[in-house]
Amino acid sequence: MLGFNEPEFLAQTASAVALRPQIEELVDRLVDAGFDTLLLVGAGGTYAQMWPYEHLARRTSTLDVRAVIAAELIASGDARLGERTVALFTSVSGTTDDSVRAIEYCKSKGAYTVSFTGHPDSPVATKVDTALISQPKTWPFDFQLLLFMGRLLERRGEFDGYAKLADELAGIPEILVEVAKQAEPVAAAFADAHKDSDYYFLIGGGNLWGFTYLYSMCILEEMQWLRTTRVHSAEFFHGSLELLEENTSVIIFQGEDETRALTDRAESFAKRVSKDVTVFDTRDYPLTGISPEFRGLLAPLVLDTVMSRVSKHLERVRDHSLDLRRYYRVMDY
Template sequence: MLGFDEPEFLSQLASTVALRPRIEEVADRLVDDGFDSLFLVGAGGTYAQMWPYEQFARRTSTLPVRAVIAAELVTTGDAALGERSAAVFTSVSGTTEDSLRAIEYCRSKGVLTIGFTGYPDSPVAQSVDVALVSEPKAWPFDPQMLLFMGRLLARRGEFEGYDRFAGELAGLPGALLEVARHAEPAAAAFAEAHKDTEYHFLVGGGNLWGFTYLYSMCILEEMQWLRTTRVHSAEFFHGSLELLEQDTSVIIFQGEDETRPLTDRAEAFAKRISRDVTVFDTREHALEGISPEFRGLLSPIVLDTVMGRVSKHLERVRGHSLDLRRYYRVMDY
């Protein structure tokens, strides 16, 4: 596979699921100590990656859980933030400045801060109350968040089958390796067909809305300097559909949760207008060892794996490095 380090991929993912015992200790602490609100704090991609877990809690739990933007939290505050709150942060590098300021702000309010990162000596790891460290550069943080939210809700009696689900996650690295292999031909074909496409219209819903936002803003815009529109499939018919034309590249992310019919409806309409609709559907991947009832929870990390292959092929055909930046962490702002 193009630009794919298989041993590193497997090792990094294995290091995330290996955190299960420590993650469960932290989740148990929150329940046992009576914490009554949870904030999932991020910036850019790590903020978007929190949305599926806010949605998970909203669908199944009475626990107040909010996904918040780090910089906005510091600027506006939150009336629910206090000594019975916990805040979770994720940072690949452990150096994200907005997150560091938010950690300091939360700690000033007596909030228990929890950080997932790949570097034990990083500023984020050193600033939070509890640091949970995987291998360097391990991405995405979905395995850790699935274990954390799953255990927390299970302890509250709001997620049946957690132990079985967590046990199955031990096989996730191998399952996702097969996802990457299966996705490779379609990823290469998409990139070849769209090497000169300058604008993409992205649609996703449910627990894939965060990934839709992330891929649009953090990959196509930030890493490839392409213009995009992104819209939640439930909101598709309330404005953005007017941008569709016959040659509009429409990328649809389809998962396996309750919102699938909403994305089906958007797909059906898009295909009536555009001749260039591409659907990336998690149902196309076997996910060996994962029970059917848990597949929907894994849609974000499955799509991240699939679109990682697309990104590498876009990098190749467009001659535009995914590491190239004009402004982000280059200029002061």
Template sequence: MLRFNEPEFLSRTASAAALRPQIEELVDRLVDEGFDNLLLVGAGGTYAQMWPYEHLARRSSTFDVRAAIAAELVVSGDARLGERSVVVFTSVSGTTEDSIRAIEYCKARGAYTIGFTGYPDSPIAKLVDAALVTEPETWPFDVQMLFFMGRLLSRRGEFDGYDKLADELADIPRILVDVAKQAEPVAAAFAEAHRDNDYHFLIGGGNLWGFTYLYSMCILEEMQWLRTTRVHSAEFFHGSLELLEEDTSVVIFQGEDETRALTDRAEAFAKRVSKDVTVFDTRDYPLDGISPEFRGLLSPLVLDTVLSRVSKHLERVRDHSLDLRRYYRVMDY
């Protein structure tokens, strides 16, 4: 596979799965001590990665769980944030300035802060009350968040299958390598067919809306300098559909939760207008070892693996490094 270091991928993903005992111990302690609300805070891609778990809580639990943008939280505040709040942060590098300021803000208001990162000596790891550390550069954070949210909902009697899911996630490194291998020819074909496209229209819904936002903004825009439109499949028919033309590249992210029908509806319409509709569907990947009832929860993780292969092939055919930036962490702002 193009620029895919399998031993490194396996090791990093295993380091996330290995956090299960620490995460469960932490969640159990917090539940036993009692807290009233949970904030899931990030910036850019790490903010988008919180949405599936806010979505999971919203449809499964009566507990107060919400995602927040780090910079906005600091300037706008949150009336519910206080001594009975728990706030979770994620940062690959542990150096995200907006998140650092948000941690300081939350701690000043008495909240208990948790950080997932790959660097134990990073500013974020040193600043939070509890740092849970993987190998460096481990991404995404879905495994850790599944453990955290799953355990929390389980303790509240709102997720009966958590232990079974957590046991199955022990094999997630191998499962995702299989996904990457299956996705490789699909990714290569998409990149070759779209090497000259400078605009893509992305659609997703449910627990894949966060990934849709992330891939549009953080990959295609930030890393490839491509113009995009991103729209939730439930909102597609309220304006954005007017942008479709016969040659518009439409990229659809299809998952396996209860919102699948909404994305099906958007896909059907898009294909009536555009001759260039690509669907990345998690149902196409076997996920050997994962029970059917959990497949939908893993959709963001599966699509991240699939589209990471697309990113590498776009980098190749467009001769545009995924590490190249003009402004992000280059200029002061």
């Protein structure tokens, strides 16, 4: 597979899943302490990656759980931020300035702070009350977030299947390697067909809306300098559909949760207008060893693996490195 280091991928994902005992001990301690608000704080991709877990909590729990943008939290504040708040952060580098400042802000308000990162000596690790460390460059953080939220919901009596899910996640590194292998020819064909496309219309919903936002902004825009429009499938018919034309490159991310019908509806309309609609559907991947009732929860992980293959092939056909930046962490702002 193009640009895929399988041993490194397996080691990184295994290191995230191996945090289960530490995550469970932490969640138990926090629940016993009686916190009543959970803020999932991020910036850019790490903010978008919080959305599936806010979505999960919103539809299954009465706990106040909210994904918030680090910089906006500092600027606007939050009336419920205080000593009964847990603020959770993620950062690949451990140095994201907005997140570092938000950690300091949350601590100044008395909140208990937690982070997931791969760098134990980084500011995001050293400034929080508890840092749980995976291998460097481990991405995405869905492994840790799903374990954290699953254990939290279980302790609150709002998720009976957590132990079974956590046991099955032990096999997720190998499962995702198989996903990557299956996605490779699909990714190569997509990239070859879209070498000259300079505008993409992305649609997703449910627990894949965060990934839709992330792939649009952090990959296609930031890493490939391509213009995009991104829209939630439930909002598709309230304005954005007017941008569709016969040659519009449409990417649809389809998952397996209760919002699937909303994305089906958007897909049906998009195909009536555009001749270039590509659907990336998690149902296409077997996920051997994962129970059917958990497949929907794993959709962000599956799509991240699939689209990582697409990203590498876009890099190939466009001769544009995924590491190239003009402004991000290059200029002061």
